[in-house]
Amino acid sequence: MSEREIISVRAVPSHLGRRRLVNTIMLTITGALAVAAVIPLVWIVAHVAAEGARFISPTFFTDVPKPVGIEGGGIGNAIVGSAIVVGIACLIAVPVGIAAAIYSHDNATRPLGIVIRFSTDVLSGIPSIIMGIFAYAVVVVPQGHFSALSGGFALAVIMLPIVLRTTEEMLNLVPRSLREGALALGAPRWRTSLRVLLPAAMSGVVTGIMLGISRVAGEAAPMIFTAFGNPFYAADVTQPMATLPHTIFVYAISPYKDLHDKAWTTALVLIVLVLGLNLAARLFTRWRLKKMGWK
Amino acid sequence: MQSPRPSGLKSLGSTTGRFRRWWNHGDLPFRAAIALAGILVLVIVLAIGRELWAHSILPREKFGLAFLTTSTWDPVRQQFGALPFIIGTIETSVLALIMAIPAGIGVAIFLAELAPDWLRAPLGTLIELLAAVPSVVFGLWGLFVFIPDVVKPLGNTLHSAFSFVPLFDGPVYGPSRLAASMILAIMILPTITAVTRDVFLALPRTQSEAAFALGATRWEMIARVLVPQSLSGILGAVILGLGRALGETIAVTMVIGNNPDLSASLLHPGYTMASLIANEFSEATNETYVQALIEIGLVLFVITLLLNMIARLLVWRVARRFTGGTA
Amino acid sequence: MQVRGLNFYYGNVRAITDVNLDVPEHRIVAIIGPSGCGKSTLLRTLNRMSDFVRRSRMDGEVLLDGENIYGTTVDVVDVRRRVGMVFQRPNPFPKSIYENVAFGPRMLGIRNRGDLDGIVERSLRGAALWNEVCDKLKESGLALSGGQQQRLCIARAIAMEPEVILMDEPASALDPVATSKIEDLMRELRESYSIVIVTHNMQQAMRISDDTAFMNVNSQRSGHIVEVGPTKRIFTDPQQKETEDYITGRFG
Known part of the structure; x- marks a missing residue:
């Protein structure tokens, strides 16, 4: 034992006043921060709604852009273009994402499974502009010009890890007993996967697709050197095509007030689409989980 | 696991029969297909690296490492040095982190x-929705609302109060490094918050109970148990946020002013790697110019790749901490 | 410490009904009973850890030195400082052995290294762990064996010099050797503290406790104390049929 006398802890005052004060102050700060964190969202949504609603009209959804200074004009071309480009992305990313998720789920502990999961994480962290360059290099350069196809390809690469991960998370929730039961009945593995696992994990797939679409539908950066833009309606996927986010970008950095107004209205359309899908995905998952009784 | 099928039994022994049985059974083709899809993910990551490398050969051969260390960006004279953009990217991202980390x-x-139970889910959803707002909408709002209403007045205040500090040199611009950093901070806040919250929720209940049973106030539990034990996970969250900030393109392009200004002032316009690519790619007229931009993309790719790997490892380590047994 | 007329509710369900219990100084009180009878719930009301149970409420009084710990003038932080707790599973912090024990005193603002060294040594000696760990105080508390971890948690609790120590089946996760060490330790701790221990192990209650309270669920599935008294009498001459059935193994 040391020579000095050991103090009696029981005799030490609790300093309750000071500790309570620090407690209250710090907890209040975190609460205030939480409220503050929501302000930008509310501000953005409110402002986009207020500014955007001023010029919204039925023809805004159907018309193509008119030259600056001429009344009217809309974003029909960009709405159709976004739908086509995002559709192409889904056609590529959804089947690959689901298949890869099943593989990753089945082989979670094998080296290749781990490598694939790691690749998925890495892929989801690569900036979207890099995906644009990638699409430019492998689609635009061989083709010789910008195209909806290249835009869809870039978005597919962005969407792939999102679909993959949400599908896999939902596969992980499927009770083991369900798949073991199917295997015990003599079903081949692939039927177990497709007929038993996947329907049970369907909510994950749907959520993944909705989240994926809501993410890529708002991507402007990769569009700059892939789908590019097109002032007219276009259905040929090998040709340049307008998209909503790219339209907002081009209008916003133009010097014309008229186009700024259109940018706000386009932003309103985009934000309703993106946030709506995102919210729908969340509600859908919650509803599915509750219905399945897993949560 | 052989499911007996009449057709398979009949032709047992013959090679074609065995093939058909194998095919009907279907396991191998199915497995091959899903394995192919899985491997494709890895292939894409490698292919992105390969394409960026292959399409940046001209400037790499011409400038070598000087590409990273020189400051002249002159497409007309075919001189390409990426230093101002690298610095601009790091500067804005780090500043954004300084603002977003404590808040997150x-x-x-x-x-x-x-948060009380009824508030927890809605508030969490709102903050996650902030992450879902498209970058271009952040840019639009930043350019026409946030800069005039917040950044410009703030810049004026900072300039008049600290004009002797080079960071706050005038004149005060709207679109500036400060504007870009603030927008980035808002954009990465949900990332940092979501990951950190999940790390916090992973703390075993027994740990917080131990602190409370010793007479800790809630804040003492948070400051002495929750946060210290979550540090590596928080670091992972911060690195993920950093990765997002470094690669953020459109919003930054719209609010930073896009000028390779060499002054130290945060109130001046700047330029980042991503915004340079977005701004100049479609105007790049000759091969070396395009490839120089792609090489900037390569640099960005390598940085974000490394950051993501580190972040994932850190977050994984936290998850394994308590299940693994020893610290 | 005295419990007077305590009821505890989860939502609308009464989990504990009208409990009265005395914990005299320097005695070990064991609470036994079938699982689900509310033993742990009762224990957690004694240092207000039950405050964390959502949608719960209680009425009645828990008196510590004659003062109701649920009274409006009492700070829960102070209650928990005076009533220490050891949990079912050892839960040391992932910090060094030294920092685990110094955690509480540091919170009270004790920073002097000499003072902390003294408190840590005294507490570890008090928990019969000093000789095993005195040369590796800087190592992680999680690197110890299960029994050592539990004694570290006891050292962490007695570093605050509480008046009462609550133990929630402290040996249920341990092997027999570690269990007997904890039981020896409890007999020593009785010299300085009052102890309330919840256990499902009747032999353990018989071996270590001075008083025993037998809890059971009534017809409304609510926990209540059937009988309480000196341990020897409870196990040799139970007054209630229910108690006799339980200790002779005719029940649960």
Whole structure:
């Protein structure tokens, strides 16, 4: 034992006043921060709604852009273009994402499974502009010009890890007993996967697709050197095509007030689409989980 | 696991029969297909690296490492040095982190520990929705609302109060490094918050109970148990946020002013790697110019790749901490 | 410490009904009973850890030195400082052995290294762990064996010099050797503290406790104390049929 006398802890005052004060102050700060964190969202949504609603009209959804200074004009071309480009992305990313998720789920502990999961994480962290360059290099350069196809390809690469991960998370929730039961009945593995696992994990797939679409539908950066833009309606996927986010970008950095107004209205359309899908995905998952009784 | 099928039994023994049985059974083709899809993910990551490398050969051969260390960006004279853009990217991202880290951790604490039950889910959803707002909408709002209403007045105040500090040199511009950093901070806040909250929620209940049973106030539990034990996970969250900030393109392009200004002032316009690519790619007229931009993309790719790997490892380590047994 | 007329509710369900219990100084009180009878719930009301149970409420009084710990003038932080707790599973912090024990005193603002060294040594000696760990105080508390971890948690609790120590089946996760060490330790701790221990192990209650309270669920599935008294009498001459059935193994 040391020579000095050991103090009696029981005799030490609790300093309750000071500790309570620090407690209250710090907890209040975190609460205030939480409220503050929501302000930008509310501000953005409110402002986009207020500014955007001023010029919204039925023809805004159907018309193509008119030259600056001429009344009217809309974003029909960009709405159709976004739908086509995002559709192409889904056609590529959804089947690959689901298949890869099943593989990753089945082989979670094998080296290749781990490598694939790691690749998925890495892929989801690569900036979207890099995906644009990638699409430019492998689609635009061989083709010789910008195209909806290249835009869809870039978005597919962005969407792939999102679909993959949400599908896999939902596969992980499927009770083991369900798949073991199917295997015990003599079903081949692939039927177990497709007929038993996947329907049970369907909510994950749907959520993944909705989240994926809501993410890529708002991507402007990769569009700059892939789908590019097109002032007219276009259905040929090998040709340049307008998209909503790219339209907002081009209008916003133009010097014309008229186009700024259109940018706000386009932003309103985009934000309703993106946030709506995102919210729908969340509600859908919650509803599915509750219905399945897993949560 | 052989399911007996009449057709398979009949032709047992013959090679074609065996093939048909194998095919009907279907396991191998199915497995091959899903394995192919899985491997494709890896292939894509490698292919992105390969394409960026292959399409940046001209400037790499011409400038070598000087590409990273020189400051002249002159497409007309075919001189390409990326230093101002690298610095601009790091500067804005780090500044954004300085603003977003305390806020993100604070919000995560609130969500994980303090919010009443009825508020927890809606508030968490709102903050995650902030992450879903498209970058171009952030840019639009930043350019026409946030800069005139917040950044410009703030810049004026900072300039008049600290004009002797080079960071706040005038004149005060609207679109500036400060504007870009603030927008980035808002954009990465949900990332940092969500990951940190999940790390907090992973803390075993027995740990917080131990602290409370010793007479800790809630804040003491948070400051002495929750946060210290979550540090590596928080670091992972911060690195993920950093990765997002470094690669953010459109919003930054719209609010930073796009000028390779060499002054130290945060109130001046700047330029980042991503915004340079977005701004100049479609105007790049000759091969070396395009490839120089792609090489900038390569640099960005390598940086974000490394950051993501580090972040994932850190977050994984936290998850394994308590299940693994020893610290 | 005295419990007077305590009821505890989860939502609308009364989990504990009208409990009265005395914990005299320097005695070990064991609470036994079938699982689900509310033993742990009762224990957690004694240092207000039950405050964390959502949608719960209680009425009645828990008196510590004659003062109701649920009274409006009492700070829960102070209650928990005076009533220490050891949990079912050892839960040391992932910090060094030294920092685990110094955690509480540091919170009270004790920073002097000499003072902390003294408190840590005294507490570890008090928990019969000093000789095993005195040369590795800087190592992680999680690197110890299960029994050592539990004694570290006891050292962490007695570093605050509480008046009462609550133990929630402290040996249920341990092997027999570690269990007997904890039981020896409890007999020593009785010299300085009052102890309330919840256990499902009747032999353990018989071996270590001075008083025993037998809890059971009534017809409304609510926990209540059937009988309480000196341990020897409870196990040799139970007054209630229910108690006799339980200790002779005719029940649960």
